[in-house]
Amino acid sequence: MSTEARAGHFPAVDWNGGAFPYRVGHRKLGMWLFIVSDSLTFSALLIGYAYLRASNNWPTPFPFYPSIVFSSVMTFCLLSSSLTMVFGVSASAKGDKAGARKWILATMFFGAAFVVLHLIEWKHLLDEGLRPFFLPEHWAKVFTLADGTPPTALFGATFFAITGLHMFHVATGLIYLAVVAARVKKLKHEDVEISGLYWHFVDLVWMFVFPLIYVLSVDMHGALGH
Amino acid sequence: MSEGNHEGVHRHPAPTGFIRKYIFSLDHKVIGIQYIVLALAAVLVGMIMSLLMRLNLSWPGTSWPILGTLFPGGAPNGVMNPEFYLSLVTMHGTIMVFFVLTTAPQGGFGNYFLPIQIGAEDMAFPLLNMLSFWVTFVGFIVILSAIFLSGAESTVGPIGGWTGYAPLSALGAIAGPGQGMGMNLWIISIAIFCVGSLLGALNFITTLLNMRTKGMSLMRMPLTCWAWFTTAVLALLSFPVLLGGGILLLLDRLAGTSFFIPGGLYVSGVLSGTNPNFPLHTGGSPVVWQHLFWFFGHPEVYIAILPGMGATSHILATFARKPVFGYRAMVFAIFAIGLLGFFVWGHHMFISGMSPYSAIAFSVLTLSIGVPSAVKTFNWLGTLWGGRIRFTTAMLFALGFVSLFVAGGISGLILGQSSLDLAMHDTYIVTGHFHLVMGVASIFGMFSALYFWFPKMFGRFLNESIGKFHFWITFIGVYAIFIPMHIMGIVGMPRRYSQFTEYEFLKGLHPLVVFVSVAAIITILVQFVFYFNVIWSVFKGAKAPDNPWEATTLEWNTSTPPPHDNFAGVLPVVYHGPYEFAVPGAPNDYVMQTDSGVEVTSGNGHNGHRH
Amino acid sequence: MTAHAEEHFAGTNKLFVSIWVWLVVLTLIEIFLAYKTMSVNIMLTVLLGLSIIKAALIVAYFMHLKFERLSLIVTIVPMLVVCICLLFVFFPDSFRSSGLRYKFEEAPPVAPAPVEEQ
Numbered sequence: 020m021s022t023e024a025r026a027g028h029f030p031a032v033d034w035n036g037g038a039f040p041y042r043v044g045h046r047k048l049g050m051w052l053f054i055v056s057d058s059l060t061f062s063a064l065l066i067g068y069a070y071l072r073a074s075n076n077w078p079t080p081f082p083f084y085p086s087i088v089f090s091s092v093m094t095f096c097l098l099s100s101s102l103t104m105v106f107g108v109s110a111s112a113k114g115d116k117a118g119a120r121k122w123i124l125a126t127m128f129f130g131a132a133f134v135v136l137h138l139i140e141w142k143h144l145l146d147e148g149l150r151p152f153f154l155p156e157h158w159a160k161v162f163t164l165a166d167g168t169p170p171t172a173l174f175g176a177t178f179f180a181i182t183g184l185h186m187f188h189v190a191t192g193l194i195y196l197a198v199v200a201a202r203v204k205k206l207k208h209e210d211v212e213i214s215g216l217y218w219h220f221v222d223l224v225w226m227f228v229f230p231l232i233y234v235l236s237v238d239m240h241g242a243l244g245h
Numbered sequence: 246m247s248e249g250n251h252e253g254v255h256r257h258p259a260p261t262g263f264i265r266k267y268i269f270s271l272d273h274k275v276i277g278i279q280y281i282v283l284a285l286a287a288v289l290v291g292m293i294m295s296l297l298m299r300l301n302l303s304w305p306g307t308s309w310p311i312l313g314t315l316f317p318g319g320a321p322n323g324v325m326n327p328e329f330y331l332s333l334v335t336m337h338g339t340i341m342v343f344f345v346l347t348t349a350p351q352g353g354f355g356n357y358f359l360p361i362q363i364g365a366e367d368m369a370f371p372l373l374n375m376l377s378f379w380v381t382f383v384g385f386i387v388i389l390s391a392i393f394l395s396g397a398e399s400t401v402g403p404i405g406g407w408t409g410y411a412p413l414s415a416l417g418a419i420a421g422p423g424q425g426m427g428m429n430l431w432i433i434s435i436a437i438f439c440v441g442s443l444l445g446a447l448n449f450i451t452t453l454l455n456m457r458t459k460g461m462s463l464m465r466m467p468l469t470c471w472a473w474f475t476t477a478v479l480a481l482l483s484f485p486v487l488l489g490g491g492i493l494l495l496l497d498r499l500a501g502t503s504f505f506i507p508g509g510l511y512v513s514g515v516l517s518g519t520n521p522n523f524p525l526h527t528g529g530s531p532v533v534w535q536h537l538f539w540f541f542g543h544p545e546v547y548i549a550i551l552p553g554m555g556a557t558s559h560i561l562a563t564f565a566r567k568p569v570f571g572y573r574a575m576v577f578a579i580f581a582i583g584l585l586g587f588f589v590w591g592h593h594m595f596i597s598g599m600s601p602y603s604a605i606a607f608s609v610l611t612l613s614i615g616v617p618s619a620v621k622t623f624n625w626l627g628t629l630w631g632g633r634i635r636f637t638t639a640m641l642f643a644l645g646f647v648s649l650f651v652a653g654g655i656s657g658l659i660l661g662q663s664s665l666d667l668a669m670h671d672t673y674i675v676t677g678h679f680h681l682v683m684g685v686a687s688i689f690g691m692f693s694a695l696y697f698w699f700p701k702m703f704g705r706f707l708n709e710s711i712g713k714f715h716f717w718i719t720f721i722g723v724y725a726i727f728i729p730m731h732i733m734g735i736v737g738m739p740r741r742y743s744q745f746t747e748y749e750f751l752k753g754l755h756p757l758v759v760f761v762s763v764a765a766i767i768t769i770l771v772q773f774v775f776y777f778n779v780i781w782s783v784f785k786g787a788k789a790p791d792n793p794w795e796a797t798t799l800e801w802n803t804s805t806p807p808p809h810d811n812f813a814g815v816l817p818v819v820y821h822g823p824y825e826f827a828v829p830g831a832p833n834d835y836v837m838q839t840d841s842g843v844e845v846t847s848g849n850g851h852n853g854h855r856h
Numbered sequence: 857m858t859a860h861a862e863e864h865f866a867g868t869n870k871l872f873v874s875i876w877v878w879l880v881v882l883t884l885i886e887i888f889l890a891y892k893t894m895s896v897n898i899m900l901t902v903l904l905g906l907s908i909i910k911a912a913l914i915v916a917y918f919m920h921l922k923f924e925r926l927s928l929i930v931t932i933v934p935m936l937v938v939c940i941c942l943l944f945v946f947f948p949d950s951f952r953s954s955g956l957r958y959k960f961e962e963a964p965p966v967a968p969a970p971v972e973e974q
Contacts, residue, residue: 034462034463035459035460035461035462036363036364036457036458036459036460036461036462036465036819037457037458037459037460039454039455040454041454041924041925041927041928041931042924042925043455043924043925043928044455045369045370045451045452045455045456046370046878048450048451048454048455049369049370049373049447049448049451051928051932052446052447052450052451052481053443053447053940055481055482055932055935055936056443056446056447056481056482056484056485056500057485058485058936059482059485059486059489059936059939059940060485060486060488060489060941061489062486062489062939062943063485063486063488063489063490063537063540063943064492066490066940066943066944066946067489067490067493067504067533067537069947069950070530070533070946070947070949071504071529071530071533071950073947073951073954074530074950074951074954075528075954076952078284087887087890091883091887093821094883095880095883098876098879098880099876101876101879101914101918102872102873102876102918105867105872105918106869106872108890109867109869109872113854139860150501151496151500151501151502151527152500152501152502152503152524152525152906157791166916169502170527171527172502172503172525172527173502173503173504173528173529175502176496176500176502176503176504177504179500180492180493180496180502180504184492197924212920215918215919216874216919219914219915219919220919222914222918223911223914223915225909226907226911226914227907227911229883229886230886230903230904230906230907231903231904232888233890234887234889234903235887235890235899235900235903236923237890237891239890239891240894478935482935482939486943530949530950530953532949532953533946536945536946536949540942540943542907576971587938587942588938591945598949599948599949600948600949600952602948603948603949606945
């Protein structure tokens with residue numbers, strides 16, 4: 020009987036050496052640990068953002084088109100990419116390597132769409148005059164408070180830093196998936212599953228970035244005349 | 246041999262060729278030695294810096310010609326200027342904390358002995374292991390380059406202290422000498438180091454959970470393994486926050502953001518936003534940097550000390566010929582120290598203006614860390630009580646660890662009270678405290694581990710006579726250096742000041758300052774005796790048998806030095822707990838973990854298990 | 857490892873598609889709420905709550921954690937939750953410092969001449 024199967028009967032034995040206590044191999048456990056640590060990096064940045072936002076006059080300039088539309092489509096792309104990834108891992112579990120490759124390529128398509136849309140969205144904002152270190156003039160005028168406090172340039176700083184780091188993770192994920200897709204015939208099912216874990220983690224981070232950065236900064240009253 | 250243990254471990258024959266064997270090796274033993282060598286080099290740099298600091302404090306205004314040649318901006322005519330001194334403070338702290346105290350105890354001894362002590366052939370991810378060393382090495386090269394590339398004012402690096410507080414660290418070159426390129430290199434070096442540490446932490450946790458040999462349950466692991474495991478968990482959870490903060494700091498410096506820079510700053514007479522040299526910065530908060538840094542920084546100091554605690558427990562038991570008193574309590578104490586270590590970072594920030602309600606919480610939690618620490622201390626004493634002690638050099642250093650940890654810990658109880666800390670913060674009492682408890686105790690843990698495991702690693706003993714000389718001079722020396730600092734702190738001598746000559750109230754302390762410096766010079770000199778001992782003994786030391794100390798754990802079961810796959814193809818099976826000394830009815834005064842013939846019913850239940 | 861191929865891959869494609877539908881629906885709710893006026897605290901709580909639900913769905917079903925051993929879940933999840941909660945200790949300082957911001961009217965009309973670099 021394999022170690023894992025035997026372990027199912029005598030749970031305490033798993034911890035007595037000579038077995039995998041979580042019934043999970045080295046690489047998968049290592050990927051979970053990496054995900055925990057990377058979550059903390061993003062948490063540190065997001066909480067720093069929250070801290071600064073709570074203590075500053077923050078502009079809310081995102082128009083429905085293009086910002087919210089683009090970011091919603093991006094969210095939809097990333098969610099779909101997670102779905103195709105799950106199909107891919109499922110195919111790999113059944114031994115269907117060609118099917119797994121097909122679904123991983125679909126995941127990469129959605130992931131690449133995300134990156135492209137994100138870059139276009141960045142370009143919209145850069146064209147309007149947003150930079151990491153100052154806001155466009157017309158934003159500053161519109162969002163200045165009654166007592167004269169101008170909106171803070173940290174809006175741009177936190178926006179580019181957090182979405183930039185996330186985009187970097189997506190891009191790295193695309194390269195990772197490309198390697199897995201290319202070598203899928205030689206890799207074990209577990210390796211496909213592990214690449215899936217990384218990809219879902221990237222999606223998971225976006226589940227927090229999207230509402231905290233985009234939804235909370237929506238230009239509700241059309242103040243910027245969009 | 247169980248099927249579960251071989252996934253991911255290389256099962257190819259031992260590498261040939263100098264490069265694969267000693268440079269880019271996948272063998273955890275070689276990587277462990279590489280980390281130790283890195284730490285020995287780094288500690289040399291750190292010691293020289295501390296020597297220069299002491300020279301400046303005791304004999305200010307003296308000209309040191311070699312400094313004048315190497316650093317004409319920072320030491321014009323050989324006389325150190327204040328920024329040069331501050332850059333010494335910064336680089337000494339950074340190099341010692343990161344490249345000595347976070348590398349050797351965990352990456353050095355942990356890498357070498359964790360797999361062997363749990364009965365595995367190698368770490369779970371040998372390639373990641375090699376990468377984590379070389380990444381750390383690159384980080385070391387970058388920080389060394391900061392010494393010589395810090396700009397025209399030629400300080401030895403940035404001047405903001407190893408804590409790099411904003412806004413000084415975030416402003417860029419305008420903030421002062423060394424704050425341009427030097428500071429950029431510093432941040433990049435730390436970021437690289439974070440990555441190396443994270444890779445290492447992954448490896449340790451996975452290896453310890455998944456690769457223990459048959460019979461090696463968690464409660465039969467040596468306390469060294471528990472310490473390395475907890476340290477790895479702390480590293481996994483704290484280094485990412487430093488990485489996040491470092492990214493934001495780098496953006497502040499290079500991309501003009503203001504995460505940590507508030508509005509309305511005047512620097513060198515220039516208001517932010519009124520000069521192209523100093524663009525507009527508003528809205529940031531220096532306290533955020535302090536929170537992010539210390540959220541990492543406090544677990545970091547436990548990362549520095551926990552492996553030393555594990556080694557001390559291990560070595561005290563071995564040379565007292567007694568089991569560790571209260572093994573279970575020791576395990577829970579290690580956990581408690583690691584866990585509580587995450588909740589107390591605010592005690593570095595009592596004077597930052599943070600909410601006094603937070604200060605109450607942080608203060609109470611800080612003082613409560615004294616409980617598991619006291620548990621460990623009393624258990625160490627309990628381990629020694631009634632033992633037939635063998636005073637080898639390793640044992641002496643382990644005893645020294647206990648002494649230093651208690652001495653340093655007591656001043657921690659004073660500093661942990663926020664009301665007292667208001668007066669003591671940034672005085673020499675803090676310097677005395679953390680040097681005793683983190684700097685020296687940790688180093689003693691490493692010395693102890695080296696003297697203990699040197700025979701296993703190199704097949705030869707370190708010379709015991711030289712070792713004892715090294716111990717006594719160092720032990721007396723470090724007390725002579727750091728106890729007077731507590732007095733200086735109570736009088737009110739501030740930290741990180743390059744000179745005290747203008748202050749009337751400190752003039753009386755000058756003889757004490759000189760005394761500390763003389764003690765420091767002697768202690769530093771005796772370390773060179775230690776270096777000589779190490780290098781000489783690797784080649785010419787007395788040959789050692791497989792188990793010279795008559796110890797019980799798995800590393801003493803294999804040949805000296807261990808073969809490439811640690812156990813020559815036959816993984817051991819474990820029958821007992823790790824510290825079965827003086828077992829009634831056993832043939833020897835120690836029972837090895839792999840001795841199947843002997844039945845042990847000790848304080849840890851039957852053969853190390855409660856059932 | 858033969859054990860992995862034997863292990864049934866928990867979750868049918870139908871389950872995954874339904875999770876995906878839920879995720880899309882929750883996202884649409886978030887976008888809808890973006891345009892509703894409500895106090896910042898309530899908006900933040902609702903958005904964070906929705907995000908946590910979405911994250912939990914992804915972790916449990918897509919990342920398969922629900923079907924792993926309980927000990928793995930108990931190891932990973934609380935560790936993360938505790939650490940993130942600890943970071944929330946920063947906030948009292950944030951709220952306090954919002955009243956301490958530099959007021960631009962206080963700036964002198966003309967900055968003093970820059971001091972020569974030493």
